[in-house]
Amino acid sequence: NAGVTQTPKFRVLKTGQSMTLLCAQDMNHEYMYWYRQDPGMGLRLIHYSVGEGTTAKGEVPDGYNVSRLKKQNFLLGLESAAPSQTSVYFCASSYSRRGGYQPQHFGDGTRLSIL
Amino acid sequence: DQQVKQNSPSLSVQEGRISILNCDYTNSMFDYFLWYKKYPAEGPTFLISISSIKDKNEDGRFTVFLNKSAKHLSLHIVPSQPGDSAVYFCAASGERGLNNAGNMLTFGGGTRLMVKP
Numbered sequence: 001n002a003g004v005t006q007t008p009k010f011r012v013l014k015t016g017q018s019m020t021l022l023c024a025q026d027m028n029h030e031y032m033y034w035y036r037q038d039p040g041m042g043l044r045l046i047h048y049s050v051g052e053g054t055t056a057k058g059e060v061p062d063g064y065n066v067s068r069l070k071k072q073n074f075l076l077g078l079e080s081a082a083p084s085q086t087s088v089y090f091c092a093s094s095y096s097r098r099g100g101y102q103p104q105h106f107g108d109g110t111r112l113s114i115l
Numbered sequence: 116d117q118q119v120k121q122n123s124p125s126l127s128v129q130e131g132r133i134s135i136l137n138c139d140y141t142n143s144m145f146d147y148f149l150w151y152k153k154y155p156a157e158g159p160t161f162l163i164s165i166s167s168i169k170d171k172n173e174d175g176r177f178t179v180f181l182n183k184s185a186k187h188l189s190l191h192i193v194p195s196q197p198g199d200s201a202v203y204f205c206a207a208s209g210e211r212g213l214n215n216a217g218n219m220l221t222f223g224g225g226t227r228l229m230v231k232p
Contacts (some may be wrong), residue, residue: 004158005168031218040124042204042222058219090158094218101147101166101208102218106158 002026004107005089012113013081021076021110023091030096032074033058033104036087043090049074050096079111081114088112118142119207121223128230134192136226138205141186145207149180149220150190153202162203163190195230202227 007022014074025031035043045058047066057067063085065077072091078085089110095102120139128134136150146167152158165172165179165188172179176193192199206221 033219035222042119042224043220045219048218048219050124061228083173092158097218101149103149103161103162103164104218104220106160108156108158 002071004091004093004105006089006110008110010111013078013089014081014113014115015081017081018077018079019112020078021089021091021112023071023074023076023093023107025074025091025093025105027093027105028071029093029105030071031094031104032068033092033094034064034074035090035092036060037090037109038087038106046076046089083114086112086114091099116141117224118145119205119221119223121203121205121226123226124224125227125229128195128228130197130230130232131194133192134195134199134228134230136190136203136205136228138188138190138223139186140188140207142207142221143186143210144209147208148179148181148188149206149208150177151204151206151222153204153225156160159204192228195228197230197232200228200230216218 004025033048034046049055049068052071067075091107092104094104149164151161152162181188202225206220208212
């Protein structure tokens with residue numbers, strides 16, 4: 001019972017390099033989210049998706065792109081990494097609101113350092 | 116401007132005593148509030164939630180209280196155990212209309228709870 005799986009767990013990049021973070025969920029959730037966590041600031045929403053083929057901007061979308069080609073996968077891309085993007089990235093998924101709130105389920109995070 | 120705030124970065128409590136974690140919010144459109152628990156090197160895990168139409172929700176040792184007039188909620192852990200030592204995040208959600216990610220969460224900055232044996 002994997003839940004939400006993030007790949008990779010750690011990565012070090014040089015400024016200007018690009019990379020893609022992968023999130024996969026096996027709970028058949030409609031919604032998926034990408035957050036970043038920085039010290040003292042909690043988790044901030046980068047982008048989210050309410051279904052296959054749809055994405056939308058969150059609170060801090062600049063410098064990131066996302067794609068959701070399959071319901072179970074949500075990719076986060078950094079086209080040209082900057083030191084300010086050094087952070088821990090969390091993916092989450094949930095059912096849609098169906099008669100009540102549905103909690104988000106989180107992966108274990110990807111620790112990304114940009115030198 | 117932070118819509119959800121946890122003003123205490125850390126809290127230390129003796130095992131067996133009560134832990135009280137506090138959270139304040141500013142947006143009156145929030146209609147659901149949650150607490151997540153996070154251990155190092157792991158993702159946040161859902162702990163307990165409360166709808167804005169209630170003022171209390173209890174689950175075992177965990178109770179969440181909501182004071183809508185004060186825009187304040189708190190998490191009580193009784194009795195506290197060393198395994199409760201973690202970072203606790205308060206989060207809030209509000210309905211945003213049709214075809215939306217109504218489940219979007221706004222998080223507080225977290226409170227690190229340390230329960231001493």
